[in-house]
Amino acid sequence: MQSLPKAAGAEQITEALRRSGILGDGRVAEVTVEKSFPTLLSYFFRLRLTYEGSHDGAPQSLMLKTGLVGGPGGEWEGGRREVAFYTEVASKMPGGLVPRCFDAHCEAGTKAWHLLLEDLTDSHLIATTWPLPPTLEQCESIVRTQARFHAAWWDDPRLGTTVGEWPDAAAMDQFMKRLVDQFALFAEAVGDRLSLERRELYRRLLDQAPNLSVRYRSHRHMTIVHGDAHVWNCFLPRPGGAGNVEPRDAVLFDWDAWRLGVGTADLAYTMAMHWYPERRQQIEGRLLDSYHDELVANGVQGYDRRALQEDYRLSVLWLITLPIWQHAGKIPPVIWWNNLERIHLAFDDLGCRDLLD
Numbered sequence: 001m002q003s004l005p006k007a008a009g010a011e012q013i014t015e016a017l018r019r020s021g022i023l024g025d026g027r028v029a030e031v032t033v034e035k036s037f038p039t040l041l042s043y044f045f046r047l048r049l050t051y052e053g054s055h056d057g058a059p060q061s062l063m064l065k066t067g068l069v070g071g072p073g074g075e076w077e078g079g080r081r082e083v084a085f086y087t088e089v090a091s092k093m094p095g096g097l098v099p100r101c102f103d104a105h106c107e108a109g110t111k112a113w114h115l116l117l118e119d120l121t122d123s124h125l126i127a128t129t130w131p132l133p134p135t136l137e138q139c140e141s142i143v144r145t146q147a148r149f150h151a152a153w154w155d156d157p158r159l160g161t162t163v164g165e166w167p168d169a170a171a172m173d174q175f176m177k178r179l180v181d182q183f184a185l186f187a188e189a190v191g192d193r194l195s196l197e198r199r200e201l202y203r204r205l206l207d208q209a210p211n212l213s214v215r216y217r218s219h220r221h222m223t224i225v226h227g228d229a230h231v232w233n234c235f236l237p238r239p240g241g242a243g244n245v246e247p248r249d250a251v252l253f254d255w256d257a258w259r260l261g262v263g264t265a266d267l268a269y270t271m272a273m274h275w276y277p278e279r280r281q282q283i284e285g286r287l288l289d290s291y292h293d294e295l296v297a298n299g300v301q302g303y304d305r306r307a308l309q310e311d312y313r314l315s316v317l318w319l320i321t322l323p324i325w326q327h328a329g330k331i332p333p334v335i336w337w338n339n340l341e342r343i344h345l346a347f348d349d350l351g352c353r354d355l356l357d
Contacts, residue, residue: 145252
């Protein structure tokens, strides 16, 4: 088991719960690690709490998330981005769509970080074991939750001012230069497993990047996107309800890749990147319909279903570059290689090549 951070101490948790307003005169007397486990880039501790004194409404358990010692990720920024999400974004929006966070901290010098999150183990579950897709009903719940989150920040005037930032022209140029360099390294590493046709496709995308970026630079019909919105980063309510937590809808978690962008970036990542053609073709259109219906129901105006479809195709086009970044970040090939094949299949199905003409 990875070493337990100081943030898991009884005194530290007591202070965090008091700052959050859910613990009064009582205090946390003892903290027990009930379970701990790694994920690809992080490490989790499920903490069982014992109190002294009055603690009505205080949680009986919490999840502590921190960095995975020695894990992959290359230049991945660890939890700094997720700490920023909970301090800059989650704290400024209605509750329920993301886990409640009681403490979020990142040390500038050491880059050590932690999140103290509500424990949804008893009330929620992850739909399936990776890589099995969820049922249609589960997918509907996930996509509608994404839409409600996106709608909450849709064209919000705080975007790019007090929440997140828009990259300027110099930053976008630097990004494209890095992409060109990373593609060269990727193509060399993959060798003849990347066909001449696909190499030419990437060259056309890189050449057309300024034109393809016009939609993003408009800063119109934009929101906060998750950035890693696969279905296993969403908790769904347990059937029939469980635990002593009030019933809630789906909850989106793992926010270390959030950014400002087009909402369809999350939809394309959910479906086109992770699903094989038969399943995707069966339910893709219906889920896009559901997403659009939910946007409209939550106040989004002037964004019709056709605009959503075009944004979705453009998002799929850009996603063919993601396996390049995953390779650069030393993500295991079992992830990026399968992502590469699936996203190219979706690229072909949706006629994304036409966007390069």
